[in-house]
Amino acid sequence: xxxxxxxxxxxxxxxxxxxxxxxxxxxxxxxxxxxxxxxxxxxxxxxxxxxxxxxxxxxxxxxxxxxxxxxxxxxxxxxxxxxxxxxxxxxxxxxxxxxxxxxxxxxxxxxxxxxxxxxxxxxxxxxxxxxxxxxxxxxxxxxxxxxxxxxxxxxxxxxxxxxxxxxxxxxxxxxx
Amino acid sequence: xxxxxxxxxxxxxxxxxxxxxxxxxxxxxxxxxxxxxxxxxxxxxxxxxxxxxxxxxxxxxxxxxxxxxxxxxxxxxxxxxxxxxxxxxxxxxxxxxxxxxxxxxxxxxxxxxxxxxxxxxxxxxxxxxxxxxxxxxxxxxxxxxxxxxxxxxxxxxxxxxxxxxxxxxxxxxxxx
DNA sequence: ATGCCATATGCAACTAATTGCATAAGAATA
DNA sequence: TATTCTTATGCAATTAGTTGCATATGGCAT
Numbered sequence: 001x002x003x004x005x006x007x008x009x010x011x012x013x014x015x016x017x018x019x020x021x022x023x024x025x026x027x028x029x030x031x032x033x034x035x036x037x038x039x040x041x042x043x044x045x046x047x048x049x050x051x052x053x054x055x056x057x058x059x060x061x062x063x064x065x066x067x068x069x070x071x072x073x074x075x076x077x078x079x080x081x082x083x084x085x086x087x088x089x090x091x092x093x094x095x096x097x098x099x100x101x102x103x104x105x106x107x108x109x110x111x112x113x114x115x116x117x118x119x120x121x122x123x124x125x126x127x128x129x130x131x132x133x134x135x136x137x138x139x140x141x142x143x144x145x146x147x148x149x150x151x152x153x154x155x156x157x158x159x160x161x162x163x164x165x166x167x168x169x170x171x172x173x174x175x176x
Numbered sequence: 177x178x179x180x181x182x183x184x185x186x187x188x189x190x191x192x193x194x195x196x197x198x199x200x201x202x203x204x205x206x207x208x209x210x211x212x213x214x215x216x217x218x219x220x221x222x223x224x225x226x227x228x229x230x231x232x233x234x235x236x237x238x239x240x241x242x243x244x245x246x247x248x249x250x251x252x253x254x255x256x257x258x259x260x261x262x263x264x265x266x267x268x269x270x271x272x273x274x275x276x277x278x279x280x281x282x283x284x285x286x287x288x289x290x291x292x293x294x295x296x297x298x299x300x301x302x303x304x305x306x307x308x309x310x311x312x313x314x315x316x317x318x319x320x321x322x323x324x325x326x327x328x329x330x331x332x333x334x335x336x337x338x339x340x341x342x343x344x345x346x347x348x349x350x351x352x
Numbered sequence: 353a354t355g356c357c358a359t360a361t362g363c364a365a366c367t368a369a370t371t372g373c374a375t376a377a378g379a380a381t382a
Numbered sequence: 383t384a385t386t387c388t389t390a391t392g393c394a395a396t397t398a399g400t401t402g403c404a405t406a407t408g409g410c411a412t
Contacts, residue, residue: 002271009278032273095178097208102185163339
């Protein structure tokens with residue numbers, strides 16, 4: 001499990017509410033981690049029970065109260081231990097490829113159409129990632145150094161999307 | 177859920193036992209789907225209860241009995257319906273990237289070492305995939321046509337692994 | 353002899369993630 | 383004025399997947 005550790009990593013740098021974390025996931029970890037709000041809130045609850053995080057309630061006018069979580073020393077230890085123990089290779093389970101594999105059962109245009117739709121989504125993602133990359137490249141000195149690790153994870157997102165799109169192109173060419 | 181549909185696809189072409197399916201997963205779908213034996217046996221049980229598959233028991237001398245499953249018309253219908261309804265984009269949740277993101281908390285060599293280990297695994301996988309590709313390229317005429325869809329899924333595996341390795345190279349160069 | 357590997361199936365307990373629902377108010381948009 | 387979006391949190395039910403255990407035999411290597 002790494003959702004727990006992804007949350008700990010985010011809280012290590014900066015405290016925040018479930019809602020904040022949800023946004024940070026989308027903005028900063030979106031190219032290698034996806035989590036729904038339900039999953040995050042549930043995880044935060046469990047992690048609090050386990051003593052990995054603590055929170056203070058902030059009252060707000062108009063809006064619901066915020067629970068601002070911060071990491072505990074126990075949480076920090078758990079994170080460190082996780083970083084130093086080996087992680088399993090992440091598995092790929094891609095339904096679209098199952099479909100393509102089964103493509104002989106239907107008119108292949110059905111599959112082609114869906115690949116085209118996914119291509120649009122991947123293109124949009126790639127463009128977003130490339131914008132992030134430009135932002136990083138515009139940085140200088142210390143700032144650039146500071147963001148070098150997130151940048152490398154961004155590169156994974158970019159290379160991954162480019163490979164996906166290259167594959168989709170091959171499929172299109174092959175099936176014509 | 178696509179494990180169910182991956183199993184249906186495999187049974188559509190050829191009947192088989194849980195053990196057979198496990199092997200076929202490894203050999204034929206390994207570059208886009210991973211499933212453990214427990215998961216497959218459990219899924220087969222559920223699918224049988226739902227009437228999507230049937231089985232006959234084959235007694236064997238020495239070895240345990242085999243339950244040879246085949247797809248039912250209901251199963252076929254379910255598969256068709258699944259193929260024609262849109263699939264969600266597959267999400268990436270990569271623990272290794274969470275680690276890299278959190279790399280400032282430890283000596284970066286810890287992370288580099290683990291990336292190197294993963295690189296070995298990815299290299300091995302890529303080589304296996306490239307061997308499969310050679311097998312496909314050696315085919316001719318009808319056979320080559322018959323295997324064109326599995327080949328395209330194999331290409332996804334190859335391009336995915338190559339992109340991963342390219343990224344790992346970038347990381348190594350960047351962190352030196 | 354002893355252990356490991358392949359064959360063959362499965363349960364139980366647990367962890368992880370999804371789907372759907374529920375609440376609530378201000379701010380922006382059609 | 384009505385609808386949708388953003389902020390903010392959460393529960394309940396279900397599905398999906400992991401970890402560990404259990405059984406049983408024949409063949410191969412050490």
